[in-house]
Amino acid sequence: MSNTEYADKQIQATELDEPLRKLLEPVQRWLQMLAVRNHSKHTLSAYFAGVHQLALFLRGKQLTWTRCDKRQLAQHISQRLDEDKLALASVQQELSAIRHFYGWLLEEGLARINPTTGYQLKRSPRPLPAIADVDLLTQLLDQPTPETSEQARLWLRDKAMFELLYSSGLRVGELVALDMTDLDLSALRVRVTGKGNKTRLVPLGAKAAAAINRYLPHRDLWVEQQDRALFISEKLGTRLSTRAVQQRLKVAATRAGIAQNLYPHLLRHCFASHMLSGSGDLRAIQEMLGHSDISTTQIYTHVDFAKLTQVYDRAHPRATHSQNEEN
Incomplete structure (x- = not known):
């Protein structure tokens, strides 16, 4: 329809x-x-x-x-x-x-006044979003690979998803909507379609890129009917649902021994908080988040992408490989 x-x-x-x-x-x-x-x-x-x-x-x-x-x-x-x-x-x-x-x-000339002009509701104080510290996210993302082959395969996909959520501050709906063509691993960036069908380019951390590269061979084995989705259900061979991402994050948190309630949007909050504390560049972070009240969230933006990448590389905890990371 x-x-x-x-x-x-x-x-x-x-x-x-x-x-x-x-x-x-x-x-x-x-x-x-x-x-x-x-x-x-x-x-x-x-x-x-x-x-x-x-x-x-x-x-x-x-x-x-x-x-x-x-x-x-x-x-x-x-x-x-x-x-x-x-x-x-x-x-x-x-x-x-x-x-x-x-x-x-x-x-359309169908009314003379807008009764909402100047009308405002009293807003209740907005609660601050829950934030997990870097150590907790490291505990989640760097947990040992599960022992069973089936769970190990799923973890390769799940880690790629969670790394990408935290790496680029995506909404879970934006994550599952990604197609293979939205990903540019060589340039370390991802094209995201957000609210209102607005498109933006977001930097991609090296650790997220490495996790995605490890997942892709399994994705190619699972995919059915030439589905273009980046993240695929192993059982169905089609695009993963937001509900499935939520459930898999809870499974991964439990396996890592994390008591805090983890959900996909928390990783987006963590991205914003950790980037802001590391860079202080609020405008660049708003650009990467794709907030609806920022007109420069589309792909044709006057904010230079190279500048966003510099801010990202300097500030994000997982933007680059550590020296001891496995190949």
Whole structure:
């Protein structure tokens, strides 16, 4: 199903009376526009959910999009927080969808004001992400190879995945989406497609590259149907799932005797924290992380890749081989 078809399905799956149908007509056109611009199905679903809730509120008040002002918006948001008991983060997501929708209405000449302009929710303090120290990650990544041949083969793949997550600060979704063609082992870099289908180049540490090189012969034996995925399920011969990566990390942590709860996004947090403490170059780290609020996360960036590589090589604990590492 294409993204455009998915956008239409969001509306079609909704029970509509006449007032609600009229409210959702521009919403459907908006979602179709987003689909054409290659927004993901997850984004389309989240945007529709947020705007749909406001549409239900307006229908109950016998209002239209053009008659929704800041006071009406505040009442709706208060209802979502106090009566529907939504978490603040969920309401923030809905508010973001409403803000984007009204921006489109203004562009199309379908509204005169954006009621979200200047409207802000009080944010709760954001908890700091959990961080593991370098010694703990060394314990994970440099653990002995399992004794059984089956587990030893899996560990070659798993170590390559975990080294890459920590080496390049990838999201687990970005990791499993990697194709063989995204990897450039000779140049020590990887092409990553992140949120909003934005593409960026990220440096690849020598230890991660070495781990991937050790895994690739097994990948070539496992792969079925010419699957392009970098990381392959040994049993299925197809692209590994995010759930499988999460489970394999827990297995590896247990085998290494690590009590701390390890999950793929923790390795991304560790990448950012350890790089920042080693370099102090926040801009370069944001570039490598591919944060959505940084316009220079795409492959055609004015930030020089060589500069990113220099920062990476100088700061990342596993950027280069140690003298005692096995070939």
